[in-house]
Amino acid sequence: MKIDANLGSDLAGAPAAAADLEKEGYGGVWVAEAGSDPFLLSLQAISATESATVGTSVAIAFARTPMTLATVGFDLARHSRGRFVLGLGSQVKAHIERRYSMPWSRPAARMRELVLAMRAIWACWQDGERLDFQGDFYTHTLMTPFFAQQPHEYGPPPVYLAGVGRLMTEVAGEVADGFFVHPFTTERYLREVTLPALERGRAKAGEEGLGDFTVSGSCMIVTGRTDEEIAKATRGIKRQIAFYASTPAYRPVLDLHGFGDLQPELTALSKQGRWREMTDMISDDILDEFALTGAPEEIPAALRARIGDVCDRVSLYTPYRIDPALFTGFLAGGGTSR
Template sequence: MRIGLALGYHGEPMSQILPLVELADRIGVDSVWSVEEYGADGVSVLAYLAARTERIKLGTGILQLAGRTPANTAMTALTLDILSEGRLLLGLGVSVPWIVEGWHGVPYGKPLGRMREYVEILRKAIRCDERVTHHGEYYTLPYGQNRPVKALLDPVRTEIPIYVAGIGQGMVRLAGQIADGWLPGFYSPEREAVITAPLDQGIKQAGRNAADVDITIITHAIRTDDPAKARDELRPLYAAYIGPSRGKNTYYELAREIGFEKEAEIIREHHREGRRAEAIAAVPDALLDEVALFGPLPQIVDRLAAWRESRVGTLALITRDPKILEACLSSA
């Protein structure tokens, strides 16, 4: 199992991020992942880090489809790959309706169809060997009577690994069918048979092997002598994931599918009635203990055993603690 490092949503000062990323690069951490919501974008920081590192892979976790045309993402990916000399991992996601429609101002539409078309166009464009044509429900290239276009770049690679972020069963199946890697929403090694069932369905449907799809998890790692305090730090995040009931909530559905049906219902009910504190308090310890790493350093290292025995290929840690990176790297 590889160890990665994940950055934050809020555009942390580079003076805080850079020393840790440079350390990660030196000691052999496999990858560093940017994140993107509606704060910092998922590209700019990686371009900077490409110039300041030598070997660590650079992952976008994730670029939102609604914010970029497939052609724009292809140009961005090819450029980042050139700047990093072939170190890019291209993570993509459809995001959620309220961000797509509230921030990007475009219809959410049918996420599976959009993702399938997007990846198909990306792969054609990244090869840089033909004029790109596509005629689908969401994208038409060329538009109107204009001629198709080929990317004007000399690529380092004509195939860049594409990771699809997915939580709902349909998107997870699609990742199994078309992606080089899968980025789940949250993951429990103890319950991975349930979590990965749709992925395996997609892999089988496409005639692929499980080894064809790398599973990369982004999760929190907190070194503390007070595990209860760490759980309380994480509860608001998972309550915000599971609680919202407007439209389809795939986090809520996943929590139910892996055995937290009652707890998910309670969190949702509190959230629906505006009882935010109660919703946060209802996030179960068992869920947090399984999906994140926290506690004294020996406890974190011991917990890695369950992840090593799982199907996870890369465990990317949201941490700013170099001791966690060093200890996990030596134990992975």
């Protein structure tokens, strides 16, 4: 199981940060679409590293078209010499319509078609196939030599999709090369809902089991060296759980554990900006389902025990201030091998 790191949104500081992460032994560097353009961040990280996987986790798919995504993905695959992963997520309706001013409908079906459209564009560039993709959401039937990308030895990048619900997860299994497990998940949800949905998607694609399909986990971690650090970390993780739990689309995770009634209460509080009260509603029992708690040297073994048999890679999710030196211990104890 490879241990990955998340890069911040500081564009100017990205090269140095990415280089440091690779030097510390992380197997991959992921960038999110939050504050800065994820593809510019990826370019910076790629240019500053030599062997680490670099990818978007995630770029917002529905804020773009298959052609724009195919173009930047193909370019970064070339520039990285095959180290780039195009990670995509749907976001939610309000953000797509009101923040990006883009259309929203049938997100799972739209995502499936978007990936297939990208693959048709890449087949045109890489293999010389005629571009003739006509779907319900996207149509790409024109490609002239002036605008065509030149094929390269690394080919198109792997595509990973993110999701929580069954339908989007099935789509990932069917048309993608990997899947990002959302931080708002539990071991039980991963095993009982996510993995079966991925396998159903793989079966639709004529594949048996997950095979070379990559499952990339993201685990909330509560750690520190002092009681004060642990308390701050606990508060930070509970705040993040409350934020995610207020999203109606994520309620199935809560329902599986009998916490579903909490979701509408948190949603109502979020609309009033009562974030402190939301955090207070997250009990220690809920925390234990969603996060791993322990000293730095205990985390690698705990990660392996919880998800090591199902995740090929894992990112340590710490939405709170923490001494980066602690993560050296994670890598020393957990390594970057399967």
